[in-house]
Amino acid sequence: MATIGNNNINAKLVLLGDMGAGKSSLVLRFVKGQFFEFQESTIGAAFFAQTLALNDATVKFEIWDTAGQERYHSLAPMYYRGAAAAIIVYDITSTESFERAKKWVQELQKQGNPNMVTALAGNKADLEDKRRVTTEEARTYAEENGLFFMETSAKTAINVNDIFYEIARRLPCAQPAQNPTGMVLTDRPAERLQISSCCA
Amino acid sequence: MHEAELHDLSDDSDYAASQQQASGSIMRCDSGKSAVTEPNGSEVVYSKDNVTIHPTQYASERISGRLLLVKQGSSLFMSWIPYKASTDELGYMSRSSNSGPTEKDRSLYTIKNLPLTDVRSIRRHTPALGWQYIIVVLSSGLAFPPLYFYSGGVREFLGTLKQHIFIMRSADDANVFLVNDFQDPLQRSLSSLELPGVVSVANRASLRDSRGSVSSADNSERVNQETYDGSASTSEYSGRHKHKAYDPARDLSIQVLEKFSLVTKFARETTSQLFREGHNNGFSPYEKRQQNNYASPNLVGTRPNDAQKNADVTSVASDPLEFDKLPLVWGKQRESPLCLAEWAAFLDSEGRVVDSKALRKRIFYGGAEHNLRKEVWKFLLGYHEYDSTFAEREYLAAVKKSEYDIIKSQWQSISATQAKRFTKFRERKGLIEKDVVRTDRSISYYEGEDNPNVAVLRDILLTYSFYNFDLGYCQGMSDFLSPILYVMKDESESFWCFVALMERLGPNFNRDQNGMHSQLLALSKLVELLDSPLHNYLKQADCLNYFFCFRWILIQFKREFEYLKVMHLWEVLWTHYLSEHFHLYMCVAILKRYRKKIMGEQMDFDTLLKFINELSGHIDLDGTIRDAEALCACAGENGTACIPPGTPPSLPVETDMGLYPQDDDVL
Numbered sequence: 114m115a116t117i118g119n120n121n122i123n124a125k126l127v128l129l130g131d132m133g134a135g136k137s138s139l140v141l142r143f144v145k146g147q148f149f150e151f152q153e154s155t156i157g158a159a160f161f162a163q164t165l166a167l168n169d170a171t172v173k174f175e176i177w178d179t180a181g182q183e184r185y186h187s188l189a190p191m192y193y194r195g196a197a198a199a200i201i202v203y204d205i206t207s208t209e210s211f212e213r214a215k216k217w218v219q220e221l222q223k224q225g226n227p228n229m230v231t232a233l234a235g236n237k238a239d240l241e242d243k244r245r246v247t248t249e250e251a252r253t254y255a256e257e258n259g260l261f262f263m264e265t266s267a268k269t270a271i272n273v274n275d276i277f278y279e280i281a282r283r284l285p286c287a288q289p290a291q292n293p294t295g296m297v298l299t300d301r302p303a304e305r306l307q308i309s310s311c312c313a
Numbered sequence: 314m315h316e317a318e319l320h321d322l323s324d325d326s327d328y329a330a331s332q333q334q335a336s337g338s339i340m341r342c343d344s345g346k347s348a349v350t351e352p353n354g355s356e357v358v359y360s361k362d363n364v365t366i367h368p369t370q371y372a373s374e375r376i377s378g379r380l381l382l383v384k385q386g387s388s389l390f391m392s393w394i395p396y397k398a399s400t401d402e403l404g405y406m407s408r409s410s411n412s413g414p415t416e417k418d419r420s421l422y423t424i425k426n427l428p429l430t431d432v433r434s435i436r437r438h439t440p441a442l443g444w445q446y447i448i449v450v451l452s453s454g455l456a457f458p459p460l461y462f463y464s465g466g467v468r469e470f471l472g473t474l475k476q477h478i479f480i481m482r483s484a485d486d487a488n489v490f491l492v493n494d495f496q497d498p499l500q501r502s503l504s505s506l507e508l509p510g511v512v513s514v515a516n517r518a519s520l521r522d523s524r525g526s527v528s529s530a531d532n533s534e535r536v537n538q539e540t541y542d543g544s545a546s547t548s549e550y551s552g553r554h555k556h557k558a559y560d561p562a563r564d565l566s567i568q569v570l571e572k573f574s575l576v577t578k579f580a581r582e583t584t585s586q587l588f589r590e591g592h593n594n595g596f597s598p599y600e601k602r603q604q605n606n607y608a609s610p611n612l613v614g615t616r617p618n619d620a621q622k623n624a625d626v627t628s629v630a631s632d633p634l635e636f637d638k639l640p641l642v643w644g645k646q647r648e649s650p651l652c653l654a655e656w657a658a659f660l661d662s663e664g665r666v667v668d669s670k671a672l673r674k675r676i677f678y679g680g681a682e683h684n685l686r687k688e689v690w691k692f693l694l695g696y697h698e699y700d701s702t703f704a705e706r707e708y709l710a711a712v713k714k715s716e717y718d719i720i721k722s723q724w725q726s727i728s729a730t731q732a733k734r735f736t737k738f739r740e741r742k743g744l745i746e747k748d749v750v751r752t753d754r755s756i757s758y759y760e761g762e763d764n765p766n767v768a769v770l771r772d773i774l775l776t777y778s779f780y781n782f783d784l785g786y787c788q789g790m791s792d793f794l795s796p797i798l799y800v801m802k803d804e805s806e807s808f809w810c811f812v813a814l815m816e817r818l819g820p821n822f823n824r825d826q827n828g829m830h831s832q833l834l835a836l837s838k839l840v841e842l843l844d845s846p847l848h849n850y851l852k853q854a855d856c857l858n859y860f861f862c863f864r865w866i867l868i869q870f871k872r873e874f875e876y877l878k879v880m881h882l883w884e885v886l887w888t889h890y891l892s893e894h895f896h897l898y899m900c901v902a903i904l905k906r907y908r909k910k911i912m913g914e915q916m917d918f919d920t921l922l923k924f925i926n927e928l929s930g931h932i933d934l935d936g937t938i939r940d941a942e943a944l945c946a947c948a949g950e951n952g953t954a955c956i957p958p959g960t961p962p963s964l965p966v967e968t969d970m971g972l973y974p975q976d977d978d979v980l
């Protein structure tokens with residue numbers, strides 16, 4: 114298992130979650146280091162790319178940022194189809210957004226790629242005084258459902274890069290030597306995970 | 314390699330002519346095959362009644378029929394035959410609303426002996442509430458409208474298919490069944506080449522055009538024939554136009570032709586070929602001249618065949634290099650915006666707009682000065698009648714103001730305790746509040762904390778969601794309202810203008826996405842007509858769903874231009890001067906501007922979506938409007954025929970039924 118050398122992975126990642134939960138803000142923070150108080154709503158979908166260096170590998174994320182409103186739900190499969198990873202985002206100040214996140218988890222478990230690395234992000238962690246979803250509640254839910262969980266803030270940048278790094282680390286071929294907790298590695302590389310030299 | 318060559322062939326005019334014959338013979342075969350439904354030699358293996366399509370969102374326009382699978386030899390065919398409207402049904406409908414589908418509408422959607430080899434996939438939808446339906450996607454990437462199984466039977470349908478042909482569940486989506494996925498790619502592209510003859514049932518016959526006149530299907534057949542027939546003489550061409558003295562496209566097409574010194578000997582097809590070939594540069598015409606892009610091996614659809622075709626075209630044109638020297642923009646020079654003095658001249662002493670057509674034309678070519686928008690938009694949007702007087706409008710404003718206040722009080726009177734037990738209200742209010750605070754906040758009118766205008770946006774949207782409870786609030790609506798309030802600076806007037814706009818564009822926000830799907834489908838047909846190499850490229854890149862244009866269409870380019878330019882574009886679109894669907898020609902015009910980049914860089918769906926999103930703020934508006942104008946004129950009736958009836962923003966006909974289908978719970 115040569116992990117030394119040109120170990121480049123392209124991974125499609127999709128952001129799902131209620132409108133206003135902060136999907137676009139998380140991506141913008143990660144890709145451009147920016148945050149806008151009045152980030153406009155996403156119409157249709159947006160696409161970004163960002164590369165991460167991970168030890169001796171690089172992971173190029175192809176990120177799909179989707180529109181959150183329930184009504185656009187029917188378009189989502191087009192974007193999560195074939196994704197290697199997903200971040201399901203909720204807003205810690207909104208219980209509805211947490212409920213919505215659970216629906217997304219279910220949908221991905223039913224429809225998505227079974228090898229998908231799924232993260233649950235409790236965003237707007239800077240708004241502690243308005244918190245409505247406790248960390249424990251979300252962590253328990255995440256553990257029960259085999260997701261990894263972080264609370265993030267696109268505003269203060271807390272845990273934003275970390276969540277993407279963690280996803281990169283857990284991608285089946287990023288570090289084949291270590292089996293990350295909670296992940297079952299299969300022989301079959303995740304769909305759409307294009308690997309140029311690892312697993313060869 | 315093979316595929317690209319085939320596409321080239323399809324683009325070749327001789328080939329197109331032979332294909333026309335071929336598809337003619339296919340159609341003859343079809344009528345031969347219709348014997349299949351008779352007992353001899355063929356077997357009906359599946360038959361389901363009450364399978365219905367919903368051409369528009371109106372229940373009265375739904376068309377029910379029978380879905381059949383028929384086996385002949387080793388081949389399987391699918392048919393969907395609409396029921397003949399029974400006299401009862403028709404009589405009832407024409408009395409009540411005269412909006413029921415006509416016999417022609419019905420036959421327009423008929424699927425007759427579609428060989429399953431032409432089907433790429435079948436997507437099954439089984440919503441928890443509402444009817445199950447399937448969407449049949451053809452190898453070309455086009456899809457038939459959803460077939461709703463009113464009496465169930467989707468499973469059985471798929472089960473029967475499975476017994477007779479090889480279908481495979483898609484690995485990506487358990488609800489998608491691939492029909493011909495394993496097929497030899499060469500064969501697949503061959504069968505897709507035959508498609509125009511099959512799909513065009515729903516698209517070729519031109520129904521109502523933008524002026525509401527009806528041209529017969531025979532007529533449009535003839536037009537198509539002429540299209541393919543390069544030898545069609547000018548007299549026929551202009552003769553056809555003479556019958557239409559009212560056709561606004563007329564001056565323009567001639568102007569375009571003159572511009573190319575091609576007034577003689579040019580049939581419509583040649584013109585559209587020019588559009589495809591002469592106008593394919595995303596950048597400067599000079600840059601293009603330096604590159605011999607006809608020889609570029611990377612360009613799909615510009616292979617040697619194109620060079621051949623190019624030679625055909627240039628043999629008519631005086632100077633073979635002329636195309637390259639032409640400026641990028643084609644339509645009429647844009648005019649200065651309508652000014653106050655001109656506006657006053659359009660009104661009679663009592664304030665009626667005497668010649669509304671001339672006014673719309675004037676605004677189409679130049680827009681309106683900003684301070685006139687407050688007046689002019691109310692007419693364009695249909696809130697004010699052109700023949701109303703000053704006095705009538707003043708009275709209307711007062712009446713509408715109190716009407717607005719009444720609707721607004723409906724939600725204002727909901728107390729906090731009541732709201733606790735009214736989830737839908739809370740959710741809706743929540744959605745709106747989340748959106749208004751992030752709508753155009755960099756515009757000074759909406760800037761800053763606790764800006765009262767943001768609160769007005771919220772009030773109007775919430776009131777609208779009570780006025781039109783079925784449609785409710787949907788992301789994108791605040792984008793429409795913001796410039797309207799900015800122009801009107803009045804809550805009630807903004808509300809009613811927004812209402813008028815949503816009369817046309819409400820279907821963009823339908824839960825089943827029907828309004829968007831029909832526009833995206835029309836766009837794909839327009840690109841096929843006006844730029845077949847680009848169409849072929851998008852086809853092989855699997856981008857024919859045109860979702861990369863979703864944002865453009867959903868909010869009419871609101872996010873693509875700066876604020877004032879959006880207003881200019883909107884008033885141009887709202888004139889409906891050349892076409893109600895001018896925005897679709899705008900889409901084609903932009904895609905054509907960047908076609909070389911799109912094809913040259915072999916963009917796939919992801920890259921294309923990113924590219925299109927990032928074009929925001931970089932599109933030359935005036936140039937694009939001019940291109941779109943020229944495209945619209947050149948497409949003429951063939952363009953109109955690409956756009957199925959009922960496609961937004963066509964004005965719907967009011968019925969007793971709900972306007973917005975409630976398949977699912979509404980937020």
Ligand SMILES: Nc1nc2c(ncn2[C@@H]2O[C@H](COP(=O)(O)OP(=O)(O)OP(=O)(O)O)[C@@H](O)[C@H]2O)c(=O)[nH]1
Pocket residue numbers: 130131132133134135136137138139149150151152153154155156179180181182236237238239240265266267268269751788
């Ligand atoms: N305080 C705080 N605000 C945030 C944070 N992330 C996002 N926001 C704000 O929340 C609002 C919504 O953020 P978006 O990133 O647009 O949300 P989204 O999930 O992309 O929403 P849709 O595109 O509508 O689905 C914006 O006003 C952001 O400024 C955060 O971490 N902290």
Ligand SMILES: [Mg+2]
Pocket residue numbers: 136137138153154155178179180181
């Ligand atoms: Mg967003």
